[in-house]
Amino acid sequence: MGRRLVGAAGALLLIGTMAGCGGDEEAAGSDEPVVVEITFADGGVTPVGDRVEVQVGEPVDLEVTADEAGELHVHSDPEQELAFDAGTETFEIEIPRPGRVDIESHDLDQVIVTLIAQ
Known part of the structure; x- marks a missing residue:
């Protein structure tokens, strides 16, 4: 029975260590910016209304x-x-709290993109 407990404790330790590593990888990936490409040409804009x-x-x-x-x-x-x-x-922005942020052109009276921050 003692061996079973040691084996179970070792397995839990291994699972906990692996879960910790996965969390680090996710945090490292979050440093990369989300890129939103916006093009103004011939009096129009793309995208239009993307989320x-x-x-x-x-x-x-x-x-x-x-x-x-x-x-x-x-x-x-x-x-x-x-x-x-x-x-x-290129303009770098951050959304400091959860919610919806519209990015628009007032000249064209159009929402270009809506950022949904979670």
Whole structure:
């Protein structure tokens, strides 16, 4: 019976160690930003109305490619206005609390993407 207890304790220790390693791998992967590609061309924008799930506090890169200067409005708390020039620019943002954050162009009166922070 003693051997069974030692074997069971060893198995539990091994499972606990493996679970701990898995948690570390997930945490390491969360440092990579979520990339949202936004393209302004010929008076329009893509995407239109997409939803993207992100984790609270996770970096989000808004990669903007535009044929003319403009501005993104990030309806977070606090709200952010991100001005961009023609060409390609990347803006890093984070969503500090759970909820929905719309990113839109007021010039086009369109929601480009909605971030769902969990």
